[in-house]
Amino acid sequence: MDKKIKMRAEGVNFFYGRTQALKNVDILIHANQVTALIGPSGCGKSTFIRLFNRMNELVPDTSLSGNIYLDDLEINSAQIDPVEIRKRVGMVFQKPNPFPKSIFDNISYGLRVNGVRDANSIEERVEASLKKAAIWDEVKNRLNDSALKLSGGQQQRLCIARCLAVDTEVILFDEPCASLDPISTAKIEELILELKKDYTIVIVTHNMQQAARVSDYTGFFLLGELIEFGKTQDIFTAPQDKRTEAYITGRFG
Amino acid sequence: MFTTLFFLGLIIFFVGVRGAKVISWEFLTQIPRCSMTQGGVAPAIVGTLYITLGAILFSLPLGVACAVYLCEYSPKGFMVNIIRISINNLAGVPSVVFGLFGLAVFVKFFGFGVSILSGSLTLGILALPLIISSTQEALLAVPQSIREASLSLGATKWETIKRIVLPAALPGILTGVILSIGRVAGETAPILFTAAAFYMRGYPKSVFSEVMALPYHIYALMTEGVHPDRQMAIAYGCSFILLFLVLSISGIAIIIRQKQRIQHG
Ligand SMILES: Nc1ncnc2c1ncn2[C@@H]1O[C@H](COP(=O)(O)OP(=O)(O)OP(=O)(O)O)[C@@H](O)[C@H]1O
Numbered sequence: 001m002d003k004k005i006k007m008r009a010e011g012v013n014f015f016y017g018r019t020q021a022l023k024n025v026d027i028l029i030h031a032n033q034v035t036a037l038i039g040p041s042g043c044g045k046s047t048f049i050r051l052f053n054r055m056n057e058l059v060p061d062t063s064l065s066g067n068i069y070l071d072d073l074e075i076n077s078a079q080i081d082p083v084e085i086r087k088r089v090g091m092v093f094q095k096p097n098p099f100p101k102s103i104f105d106n107i108s109y110g111l112r113v114n115g116v117r118d119a120n121s122i123e124e125r126v127e128a129s130l131k132k133a134a135i136w137d138e139v140k141n142r143l144n145d146s147a148l149k150l151s152g153g154q155q156q157r158l159c160i161a162r163c164l165a166v167d168t169e170v171i172l173f174d175e176p177c178a179s180l181d182p183i184s185t186a187k188i189e190e191l192i193l194e195l196k197k198d199y200t201i202v203i204v205t206h207n208m209q210q211a212a213r214v215s216d217y218t219g220f221f222l223l224g225e226l227i228e229f230g231k232t233q234d235i236f237t238a239p240q241d242k243r244t245e246a247y248i249t250g251r252f253g
Numbered sequence: 254m255f256t257t258l259f260f261l262g263l264i265i266f267f268v269g270v271r272g273a274k275v276i277s278w279e280f281l282t283q284i285p286r287c288s289m290t291q292g293g294v295a296p297a298i299v300g301t302l303y304i305t306l307g308a309i310l311f312s313l314p315l316g317v318a319c320a321v322y323l324c325e326y327s328p329k330g331f332m333v334n335i336i337r338i339s340i341n342n343l344a345g346v347p348s349v350v351f352g353l354f355g356l357a358v359f360v361k362f363f364g365f366g367v368s369i370l371s372g373s374l375t376l377g378i379l380a381l382p383l384i385i386s387s388t389q390e391a392l393l394a395v396p397q398s399i400r401e402a403s404l405s406l407g408a409t410k411w412e413t414i415k416r417i418v419l420p421a422a423l424p425g426i427l428t429g430v431i432l433s434i435g436r437v438a439g440e441t442a443p444i445l446f447t448a449a450a451f452y453m454r455g456y457p458k459s460v461f462s463e464v465m466a467l468p469y470h471i472y473a474l475m476t477e478g479v480h481p482d483r484q485m486a487i488a489y490g491c492s493f494i495l496l497f498l499v500l501s502i503s504g505i506a507i508i509i510r511q512k513q514r515i516q517h518g
């Protein structure tokens with residue numbers, strides 16, 4: 001088994017104004033593996049995952065210390081353009097955020113900004129990514145309709161398709177299934193397992209079974225700290241920390 | 254609300270009844286004859302269209318650029334607040350002051366003379382604060398989440414603004430344009446010294462020509478000339494056309510905006 005490390009965080013502290021949202025977090029994200037981040041609401045999972053594609057710098061009045069690496073590149077160093085990082089690290093957000101454009105344009109936009117110009121290959125890739133995200137059958141006859149007319153769950157799958165269409169190396173999923181029904185959830189989980197071949201995946205989830213089903217590694221966050229991190233199997237069968245155990249068995253206060 | 258509607262209705266009714274009487278094909282398409290008491294007001298209609306169009310062509314790109322800079326690029330803080338306050342104050346400056354400014358700067362300093370160009374630029378400056386502030390509002394209303402979505406796909410900030418934020422803000426920007434068309438088309442004072450001619454034999458030849466314009470024509474008909482009663486009827490006719498022009502331009506813009514809304518949800 002390849003033990004290559006794709007991304008790595010070292011001593012990360014993060015502040016919103018004066019409130020500290022992350023405390024001294026270290027983590028290793030293994031290449032071509034699924035890493036799940038779990039923890040109660042407000043513990044900093046979204047904040048943490050958004051550091052991997054430099055999204056948090058869009059939030060005013062925040063500060064970051066520590067290092068985050070993509071391969072061996074320190075992604076926050078001054079000479080690095082965040083655009084280059086985001087071309088390599090894609091993201092599906094917690095809340096569906098389709099563009100107020102047609103379904104087709106939602107997907108093709110990412111391709112165009114990444115330099116794909118040929119109409120045929122755009123069309124092919126739009127179709128392929130919609131299929132992968134398990135939404136093709138529902139939208140194939142209305143690709144020119146506004147994406148805002150889709151239901152919440154459909155919008156989320158569209159956002160997943162949009163992210164898949166551009167070729168990245170890492171995909172960050174922030175609770176991708178929060179607004180999905182069990183059938184689409186199952187399809188997305190299947191997709192994630194399949195994507196592992198080509199991508200490195202980080203997924204935030206509130207669903208313990210989901211973490212257990214799809215992930216190879218799991219990290220447990222509590223109040224901005226990474227309490228425990230390890231192989232999913234170990235975390236779920238033999239957690240080292242009492243708090244982890246309490247959380248995954250549902251005995252959390 | 255109802256009072257507003259009541260007075261709006263009253264204006265339309267009043268102007269309509271008095272103005273409609275003189276409206277005819279000839280009135281719309283002929284040039285004035287016999288010291289303004291006969292013939293039509295076509296040059297004034299055309300002039301108003303030119304000046305209004307010119308003003309929007311000038312103020313729309315400039316206003317949108319200003320708003321984009323203020324909202325998306327300028328560092329937030331003291332300076333931006335000063336600029337914002339200045340823009341709001343600019344909106345409160347009496348229009349005759351704009352007229353004098355236009356006379357001093359465009360007519361004299363730049364040497365454009367009394368012309369469509371000077372009038373358009375003057376009215377454009379008048380419209381600028383309206384366009385800037387409505388564009389700013391429209392930009393601020395674009396949710397952060399779709400900007401993030403665009404950036405997360407590897408788009409640059411400019412690509413995001415150009416392809417995502419501005420299209421999403423378009424309905425709001427159009428609202429500003431509608432408001433300023435209404436404002437610009439009806440203004441008299443700013444074109445008084447910069448563009449308007451009381452009488453012209455034909456149509457303007459270039460952007461450096463003087464023009465007749467409806468609001469000024471109304472003013473002139475009511476204050477000068479030797480046949481006040483016959484001129485008054487024509488003035489009402491002009492008011493009717495002006496009202497019709499402004500309302501129909503707004504109507505078209507509203508339809509475009511609705512179409513946009515439907516398309517984009
Ligand atoms: N833009 C922001 N400004 C200020 N504080 C914020 C901001 N975003 C998040 N926070 C705070 O940071 C902490 C961590 O939030 P975060 O969204 O990362 O939690 P989370 O683990 O993703 O929660 P959930 O499971 O509910 O999504 C919370 O206390 C939250 O209030």
Ligand SMILES: [Mg+2]
Pocket residue numbers: 045046047094174
């Ligand atoms: Mg979250």
